[in-house]
Amino acid sequence: MSTYAFDYARAQSVDEALTLLAGHDGEARLLAGGHSLIPAMKLRLTAPTLLIDVSGLEDLAAVTLDGGHLAIGALTTHRAVETSELVRTHCPALAEAAAGIGDPQVRNRGTIGGSLAHADPAADYPALVLALDAEIEMTSRDGTRTVSADDFFVDMYTTALAAHEMITRVRIPVLGHGEGAAYAKFANPASRYAVVGVAAKVSLADGTCRAARVAVTGAAPKAFRATAVERRLAGRPLTEAVIAEAVRGLADPNELLSDLSGSAEYRAHLCEVMATRALREAAARAA
Amino acid sequence: MAHISITVNGKRHEADVEPRTLLVDFLREHLGLTGTHVGCDTSQCGACTVHLDGRSVKACTVFAVQADGRSVTTIEGMSADGALHPLQEGFREEHGLQCGFCTPGMIMAAADLLQHNPDPSEAEIRHALEGNYCRCTGYHNIVRAVQYAARKMREQATVEA
Numbered sequence: 001m002s003t004y005a006f007d008y009a010r011a012q013s014v015d016e017a018l019t020l021l022a023g024h025d026g027e028a029r030l031l032a033g034g035h036s037l038i039p040a041m042k043l044r045l046t047a048p049t050l051l052i053d054v055s056g057l058e059d060l061a062a063v064t065l066d067g068g069h070l071a072i073g074a075l076t077t078h079r080a081v082e083t084s085e086l087v088r089t090h091c092p093a094l095a096e097a098a099a100g101i102g103d104p105q106v107r108n109r110g111t112i113g114g115s116l117a118h119a120d121p122a123a124d125y126p127a128l129v130l131a132l133d134a135e136i137e138m139t140s141r142d143g144t145r146t147v148s149a150d151d152f153f154v155d156m157y158t159t160a161l162a163a164h165e166m167i168t169r170v171r172i173p174v175l176g177h178g179e180g181a182a183y184a185k186f187a188n189p190a191s192r193y194a195v196v197g198v199a200a201k202v203s204l205a206d207g208t209c210r211a212a213r214v215a216v217t218g219a220a221p222k223a224f225r226a227t228a229v230e231r232r233l234a235g236r237p238l239t240e241a242v243i244a245e246a247v248r249g250l251a252d253p254n255e256l257l258s259d260l261s262g263s264a265e266y267r268a269h270l271c272e273v274m275a276t277r278a279l280r281e282a283a284a285r286a287a
Numbered sequence: 288m289a290h291i292s293i294t295v296n297g298k299r300h301e302a303d304v305e306p307r308t309l310l311v312d313f314l315r316e317h318l319g320l321t322g323t324h325v326g327c328d329t330s331q332c333g334a335c336t337v338h339l340d341g342r343s344v345k346a347c348t349v350f351a352v353q354a355d356g357r358s359v360t361t362i363e364g365m366s367a368d369g370a371l372h373p374l375q376e377g378f379r380e381e382h383g384l385q386c387g388f389c390t391p392g393m394i395m396a397a398a399d400l401l402q403h404n405p406d407p408s409e410a411e412i413r414h415a416l417e418g419n420y421c422r423c424t425g426y427h428n429i430v431r432a433v434q435y436a437a438r439k440m441r442e443q444a445t446v447e448a
């Protein structure tokens with residue numbers, strides 16, 4: 001057998017899932033697409049005693065437009081994000097990022113909530129939710145709370161989510177007039193995980209950048225915003241020269257990951273290249 | 288033990304399985320459907336690809352209990368009444384296999400693509416097969432096999448229409 005033994009329950013409602021989760025003292029885990037959890041269980045890195053399958057909770061598998069926000073249910077698969085008309089219209093960068101996750105079989109199973117909860121340092125969505133200034137809605141038997149993406153990622157595989165909480169929705173402000181966003185990834189050729197991925201969002205007025213958000217995944221133990229780059233872009237026209245100057249020294253190799261996919265120095269270089277591509281495309285879309 | 292009921296290639300099967308039984312092991316060990324292969328067991332190679340409710344999935348990364356009440360199609364379910372599926376025919380005609388180990392997974396992944404994109408470009412075919420590794424062919428003939436099947440399926444659709 002490929003994993004330790006466990007019990008399995010299929011939750012019929014969020015309440016039921018939360019009750020089961022609270023009743024098992026950290027020994028139970030939610031099972032969404034299973035495409036991070038099952039591989040980790042096979043490696044015996046984790047051994048939950050109960051899996052609570054939430055993948056059938058249809059209410060949380062939909063994308064809706066809610067005022068100025070896209071509300072994406074936690075159980076929306078990568079494939080559903082990739083093909084959602086609402087996402088393609090209001091936030092094409094997110095649909096493009098989803099289309100680049102893994103491969104079709106992974107996208108048919110994996111979910112946005114599972115990806116965020118897992119917080120793999122090489123996952124794509126963390127960069128997107130940071131750059132797009134998303135909010136993550138989490139619920140438990142104590143109530144519902146919302147955390148901004150900026151406060152969500154704590155460390156490698158560690159987030160603001162408590163063991164008895166479940167992500168229910170991700171809220172992303174729709175792009176307004178003069179705004180554009182893009183994602184550029186240098187993918188590991190086998191897994192498609194990001195060696196380095198950079199998401200950028202810019203707002204332009206009269207040809208100058210009013211505000212920019214730039215977020216990096218894959219490079220460091222957790223996804224982070226390149227705030228110095230953002231500051232250097234504000235108030236300037238987004239020409240090639242301005243972008244090149246702004247991204248220089250984006251990341252300090254001493255703070256980056258070094259592994260089989262690339263050394264820290266290599267990743268630091270990729271940060272600049274991917275940030276340039278993402279900013280160039282975001283600016284073109286905003287214009 | 289968990290009691291499951293899964294429709295595989297149109298036929299319903301009931302069984303008691305341990306929750307940790309992988310779907311691929313259920314298909315191969317319990318049902319004897321050994322056309323679905325296990326290449327890596329680490330979610331990478333795609334040899335274990337089957338359809339779950341019409342979508343391609345890696346059966347080594349799904350527990351059988353997750354498929355309870357759902358429908359699964361394996362390579363054995365692709366040919367109807369002894370006639371090869373156009374994809375199977377395409378792999379034979381275009382020499383899309385050598386050892387054949389990856390072929391069932393390739394066919395199931397390509398079938399998912401052709402369901403929603405009947406006329407894919409070469410780039411789209413390659414993108415759709417990113418989750419399937421072949422260690423023999425170098426992929427060119429696999430792409431041709433999928434193009435062959437796409438053409439044939441479009442022709443069949445026109446005749447039927």
Ligand SMILES: Cc1cc2nc3c(=O)[nH]c(=O)nc-3n(C[C@H](O)[C@H](O)[C@H](O)COP(=O)(O)OP(=O)(O)OC[C@H]3O[C@@H](n4cnc5c(N)ncnc54)[C@H](O)[C@@H]3O)c2cc1C
Pocket residue numbers: 029030031032033034035036037038039074075100101102103106109110111112113114115117118120122123124125161165166167168191192193194330331
């Ligand atoms: C071959 C392969 C290639 C991949 N390539 C990429 C890639 O290129 N880019 C990328 O970003 N990812 C990639 N992934 C990961 C994939 O996107 C996963 O689907 C994702 O990381 C986890 O989502 P899931 O729904 O499968 O979660 P699961 O595996 O079911 O769960 C993961 C963790 O999150 C918890 N969880 C799940 N849902 C919730 C929720 N709603 N609330 C709270 N906790 C929850 C679970 O308890 C578990 O701890 C790849 C995976 C594989 C197998």
Ligand code: FES
Pocket residue numbers: 324325326327328329330331332333334335336345346347348
């Ligand atoms: S055996 Fe399932 S992906 Fe390789």
Ligand code: FES
Pocket residue numbers: 383384385386387388389390420421422423424
């Ligand atoms: S034909 Fe041998 S692995 Fe593809």
